Amino acid sequence: MKLAGVTTVILYLLGLPVAWFLSQTRVRLKPVLEALFALPLVLPPSVLGFYFLLAFSRQGWLGCLWEELFGHQLAFSFDGLVLGSVIFSLPFMVHPLQAGFNAVPHNLIEASYSLGKSKTLTMLKVILPSMKSSLLTGGVLAFAHTVGEFGVVLMIGGSIDNETKVASIAIYDLVESLDYQSAHIYAAILFVFSFAILMAVYLVNKKLDLR
Numbered sequence: 001m002k003l004a005g006v007t008t009v010i011l012y013l014l015g016l017p018v019a020w021f022l023s024q025t026r027v028r029l030k031p032v033l034e035a036l037f038a039l040p041l042v043l044p045p046s047v048l049g050f051y052f053l054l055a056f057s058r059q060g061w062l063g064c065l066w067e068e069l070f071g072h073q074l075a076f077s078f079d080g081l082v083l084g085s086v087i088f089s090l091p092f093m094v095h096p097l098q099a100g101f102n103a104v105p106h107n108l109i110e111a112s113y114s115l116g117k118s119k120t121l122t123m124l125k126v127i128l129p130s131m132k133s134s135l136l137t138g139g140v141l142a143f144a145h146t147v148g149e150f151g152v153v154l155m156i157g158g159s160i161d162n163e164t165k166v167a168s169i170a171i172y173d174l175v176e177s178l179d180y181q182s183a184h185i186y187a188a189i190l191f192v193f194s195f196a197i198l199m200a201v202y203l204v205n206k207k208l209d210l211r
Contacts (some may be wrong), residue, residue, distance in 0.1 A: 001147070003146060003147075003166055004085075004143045004144075004146040004147045005143070006082050007082055007085040007086055007089060007142065007143075007146045008093075008139055008142050008143045010086050011086060011089060011090060011093040011138075011139075011142045012093070012138075012139065014086065014090065014093075015090065015093035015094050015097050015138060015142075016097060018037065018090075019094045019098040020097075020101055020123075022034060022037070022094070022098050023098050023102050024101075037090060037091055037094050039091075040087065040088045040089070040090065040091055041091050044151070045088070045149070045150070045151025045155075046151050046155060048084075048087070048088060048151075048152055048155075049084070049151055049154065049155025049156055050155060052080075052083075052084045052087075052155065052156045053075060053155050053156050056073075056074040056075040056080050056083075056084075056156055057075050058073055058075075060075075066079070075156055075157075076156070076158050076163075076164060077157075077163065078163055078164060080156050080157060080164075081153060081157045081164055081166070084152050084156045084157075085149060085152070085153070088149065088152045092141040092142045092145045093138045093139070093142040094138075095138075096135075096137040096138035096141065097131075097134055097135070097138045099134055100131030100133070100135065100138075101127070101131065101134075103131065103134070104127050104130045104131055108126055108127075108130065109122060109126060109127065112125070112126045132208055133204075133205045133208045136201060136204060136205065137201055137205065140197055140198070140201045144194055144197050147167065147168075147193070147194075148168060148190065148194065150169070150172070153166055153169060154172070159172075159173055167186060167189075168190075171183050171186045171187055
């Protein structure tokens with residue numbers, strides 16, 4: 001939950017400008033950029049996790065720089081999990097937000113500008129309130145995806161108690177130790193949690209659509 005919460009906050013900060021840029025830009029490289037940001041959706045987690053591990057290790061450029069700046073290694077740390085989760089879950093935030101930006105009527109934006117509102121005020125007072133459903137969907141999907149992530153987390157974090165051992169890794173360890181009863185409890189909790197959070201999103205979005 002801690003990992004998912006931190007990751008979701010960072011993804012809001014990164015996803016909003018990225019989604020806005022992708023929704024507004026008309027550059028020829030736009031399909032390339034969209035494919036690049038969507039790559040984690042189709043790339044096997046083990047592939048991303050492998051390259052993350054190389055970059056995050058003490059021999060990797062990022063891991064070496066991180067250890068010089070902060071005094072601890074990036075791989076097999078909570079910071080490494082956050083960074084890997086942000087990259088891997090980015091499309092789950094960007095895609096709903098981009099769709100939300102595209103759905104905002106352009107005449108509302110133009111009307112705001114014509115009334116003398118700045119771009120910042122237009123974004124805060126007009127655009128974002130008009131896409132509440134997309135904001136909610138992006139946040140929930142990013143949060144839920146991070147909670148259930150396994151492959152990337154295992155590759156770059158391993159299973160260190162109180163540091164990198166998340167729920168999905170705990171289930172894996174319990175199954176390996178043949179403790180199926182405890183694994184079932186963990187799995188059932190995640191199943192109910194995932195269903196409940198998605199159900200809540202659909203209900204809230206339905207209410208927003210009716211307004």
